[in-house]
Structure formats: structure tokens, C-alpha cells
Amino acid sequence: MQGTILLVEDEAAIAAFVRTALEREGFAVEVVEGGRQALARVSQSLPDLMILDLMLSDVDGLDVCRAVRRMPTYVPIIMLTARTEDVDKVVGLELGADDYITKPFNTRELIARVRAVLRLARSRATIEGLLSGDYRVQAAVSDHVAEYYNNAPDEASATEVTVNAPNDAPDIDFALNPISE
Numbered sequence: 100m101q102g103t104i105l106l107v108e109d110e111a112a113i114a115a116f117v118r119t120a121l122e123r124e125g126f127a128v129e130v131v132e133g134g135r136q137a138l139a140r141v142s143q144s145l146p147d148l149m150i151l152d153l154m155l156s157d158v159d160g161l162d163v164c165r166a167v168r169r170m171p172t173y174v175p176i177i178m179l180t181a182r183t184e185d186v187d188k189v190v191g192l193e194l195g196a197d198d199y200i201t202k203p204f205n206t207r208e209l210i211a212r213v214r215a216v217l218r219l220a221r222s223r224a225t226i227e228g229l230l231s232g233d234y235r236v237q238a239a240v241s242d243h244v245a246e247y248y249n250n251a252p253d254e255a256s257a258t259e260v261t262v263n264a265p266n267d268a269p270d271i272d273f274a275l276n277p278i279s280e
Contacts, residue, residue: 102147134158153180168195
């Protein structure tokens with residue numbers, strides 16, 4: 100399973116279509132029809148991602164986004180809407196949406212954007228977890244790291260992440276010099 104998605108969509112045909120596409124890709128999908136249901140669901144259990152229509156029958160999707168962003172935890176949000184004006188896109192992104200897709204949409208693009216937003220969210224969670232433990236992350240990129248780990252030659256560069264205690268100075272030599280055995 101690739102993650103749990105809360106789909107907030109009041110048009111049954113669109114909800115069924117999106118749900119089927121996401122489930123075929125291995126996602127668990129829960130569909131709710133309104134903003135109030137979405138907020139109740141998010142307050143009970145956090146989904147990995149929310150796909151949010153803006154023109155809902157009970158609460159405007161922008162208000163749902165605003166309310167979710169006021170919560171102490173982070174839920175990635177992709178707005179999927181018929182509002183196509185630039186001002187709508189800008190407002191949605193400024194209110195905290197991670198992405199904005201207009202209807203009609205390409206299903207493959209939607210799936211790709213879902214995966215991209217989830218990748219970013221998981222990276223964010225990993226970094227926040229490391230930082231919350233009062234550790235800092237030192238990332239060093241070297242063309243020689245790939246050879247060191249016997250990776251395929253076409254993977255010419257790799258990133259090695261080391262975690263240092265807060266009072267340790269960063270190892271600048273490690274970052275600047277090639278790794279040798």
C-alpha cells in the first residue's frame with residue numbers, strides 16, 4: 100500500500116473515477132462529499148494526503164484548507180478543482196495547498212503529482228524527526244560515493260547523509276574530499 104488518501108469531492112462520478120485510478124496504483128482511498136466531513140475525518144485520523152475540491156456543497160474548499168493548515172500536524176493537500184483562474188490558483192497555493200490541478204485533468208498527471216507530493220511530505224517528516232531530536236543533518240555529495248558503495252556506473256553520484264550530535268563540528272573534509280577505501 101502506497102498511502103492513504105482522503106478524497107474530498109461532492110461530484111459522485113468524479114469521485115468514483117479518481118478513487119478507481121488511485122486504488123489501481125495501490126493507494127487506499129476514502130471519499131467524503133463535504134468539507135465538514137473532511138475536517139471531522141482529519142481530526143480523527145490523519146491521511147497521508149488530501150485531494151480537495153474547492154466548490155463543495157457545504158463548506159468552501161479554501162476554508163477547509165485554511166482549517167487544516169491551522170492544525171498542529173501537517174497533511175499534504177492537492178486541490179483538484181474546476182476553478183481555473185490564475186487568482187484561484189494563487190490563493191489556493193498561498194493558503195497552503197501543496198499543488199493545484201484544474202479540471203478536466205489527466206489521470207496519469209494526477210497520479211504523478213500525488214506521488215511527488217507524498218515524496219516531499221515523507222522527506223519533510225524524516226527531516227523534522229531528525230531535527231526534533233536535536234540533531235542536525237549533514238549531507239555531502241560526492242561523485243565517489245557511488246563507487247564506494249559499489250553502485251552501478253550510471254549512478255555516478257549519490258548522497259550520503261550522516262547524523263552528528265549537536266555539539267560536533269561538521270566534518271568539512273568529508274564533504275570536500277573524495278572517499279577512498
